[in-house]
Amino acid sequence: xxxxxxxxxxxxxxxxxxxxxxxxxxxxxxxxxxxxxxxxxxxxxxxxxxxxxxxxxxxxxxxxxxxxxxxxxxxxxxxxxxxxxxxxxxxxxxxxxxxxxxxxxxxxxxxxxxxxxxxxxxxxxxxxxxxxxxxxxxxxxxxxxxxxxxxxxxxxxxxxxxxxxxxxxxxxxxxxxxxxxxxxxxxxxxxxxxxxxxxxxxxxxxxxxxxxxxxxxxxxxxxxxxxxxxxxxxxxxxxxxxxxxxxxxxxxxxxxxxxxxxxxxxxxxxxxxxxxxxxxxxxxxxxxxxxxxx
Numbered sequence: 292x293x294x295x296x297x298x299x300x301x302x303x304x305x306x307x308x309x310x311x312x313x314x315x316x317x318x319x320x321x322x323x324x325x326x327x328x329x330x331x332x333x334x335x336x337x338x339x340x341x342x343x344x345x346x347x348x349x350x351x352x353x354x355x356x357x358x359x360x361x362x363x364x365x366x367x368x369x370x371x372x373x374x375x376x377x378x379x380x381x382x383x384x385x386x387x388x389x390x391x392x393x394x395x396x397x398x399x400x401x402x403x404x405x406x407x408x409x410x411x412x413x414x415x416x417x418x419x420x421x422x423x424x425x426x427x428x429x430x431x432x433x434x435x436x437x438x439x440x441x442x443x444x445x446x447x448x449x450x451x452x453x454x455x456x457x458x459x460x461x462x463x464x465x466x467x468x469x470x471x472x473x474x475x476x477x478x479x480x481x482x483x484x485x486x487x488x489x490x491x492x493x494x495x496x497x498x499x500x501x502x503x504x505x506x507x508x509x510x511x512x513x514x515x516x517x518x519x520x521x522x523x524x525x526x527x528x529x530x531x532x533x534x535x536x537x538x539x540x541x542x543x544x545x546x547x548x549x550x551x552x553x554x555x556x557x558x559x560x561x562x563x564x565x566x567x568x569x570x571x572x573x574x575x576x577x578x579x580x581x582x583x584x585x
Contacts, residue, residue: 339361342438349430350431385552432450436448465566482554516540
């Protein structure tokens with residue numbers, strides 16, 4: 292499988308985990324089920340700094356400028372509140388954007404501004420020609436693999452291995468810590484029954500799956516509508532939605548998102564803080580916060 296495809300898999304895994312956790316004390320002991328790691332830095336060393344230093348030197352050797360950069364785990368106070376399960380903040384956001392799927396077509400400028408990267412390396416890449424960008428990407432992937440092996444002690448052979456190992460680690464942690472939490476399981480059942488009572492189809496009552504039910508549905512619907520699926524690409528490629536189509540879809544999405552929040556109010560208040568903790572712990576223990584750019 293290509294690195295490009297694993298990039299998508301990892302992004303989805305992180306999104307389902309509510310993305311970014313708060314920065315806590317580093318835990319260098321990998322949890323059960325995590326990828327094997329040998330020769331990793333001793334406890335207390337800043338792995339992120341070590342990886343970034345390696346990337347700067349490695350990219351320089353390959354003829355490219357690279358600026359050490361650590362992406363923030365949470366970009367704003369609003370994002371922190373949403374990922375902590377704050378009901379009022381979630382309701383305000385969902386009332387306008389739903390799950391954030393079709394809102395990209397209705398409010399493109401607003402959401403583009405929210406997702407703008409502060410990574411200085413993006414400007415460097417943007418200034419390159421198409422050929423140079425490809426060479427830069429290949430160089431950065433090669434340097435990331437070197438850092439994974441020499442700095443982090445990961446057993447990897449290529450860039451796909453790095454991303455696959457990280458995606459596996461975070462999925463294992465979700466399954467173990469969230470789907471295995473008795474209180475969350477009971478809360479998820481009540482959440483699911485409420486949604487069924489409102490006429491929604493609930494395929495699974497697992498905490499991690501019911502938490503992403505609506506988001507996965509509408510992002511999947513958007514991908515189909517825009518022709519971003521493999522089948523659609525074969526049939527002619529990406530397409531645009533008419534404004535009225537996008538608004539109608541967003542209206543349905545907002546209703547779903549608000550019903551989801553009302554039924555899952557207690558669930559999210561318990562689930563999202565734990566989800567945030569799990570995400571942070573996995574990143575610390577499995578080097579998901581090392582600054583690899585995918």
